[in-house]
Amino acid sequence: MHTSTEFLLALWTLAVVEGLRVTEVVVPPFLVIGQRARLRCHFALEGEVLYSLKWWKDGSQFYQFIPRNDPKMVVFSVAGVTVNVENSNLHEVELVDVQTSSSGQYRCEVVAEAPTFNTHVLSANMTIIGKGRGALSTSAQFYLLETVNFGTQHHPYRAPWHALP
Template identity: 35%
Template structure:
């Protein structure tokens, strides 16, 4: 799995780190990341056809308020969590995505009934409220495997 973490502060790209690692510990000081840190993003490398997968996006807020957590597949938004909205969670239609909303929240999403079109790059984007508008982003690739009925 390939993970790319990007740290953005007030719209300025500060760091872009590609890696073959499955896990990142962002506990060290990174310029511009005070107030919001991405601790861990987990996107399974493989999912089974017709099965389910759980993805996580763990972050830490320090003296700032969460604005939103959004998930994207191949740059198309399919899930958002906004704590000040009612309801707090919203699912958006994207081909290949079927969410179990009862087990999807601020840090975790579960995709069910995977199809081959569920394969792709999944990105989690976490943003804080004004005045800082800090954003951290992490991503990973999921490949769905299995056999189609003949």
């Protein structure tokens, strides 16, 4: 015998699964200063019509694509984010000349048309790595501060990361 709580939970689960949703966000986890980043947002309409797709960095919106608007694409000023509008569209945004200030959490948000205005988000982190000091050869050396789990304690360490020539 099922309780009314179980029934309501089952209905809520069905409501959450259906509708517009982000299926995958692709953000390069690590880049070197000056490189380009391609951010991709894959989504499923699930029978709904897309109203908008937006990109955010650390809670600040920097890109908006609304298919029914003219212009469809709008770019907002956010520190560390330089969008190449020529290579950006509904499914992909290209960032150029990334800097350490480009590091952060990147979130893709999709919103369905009325009457539902269903909204779904998914995010991923990107870290920009700076070049090491004193690298005079063509193979530059980079350092990344990481955390390693030794049993139950976390200890920071510096791990060398070598760029390919």
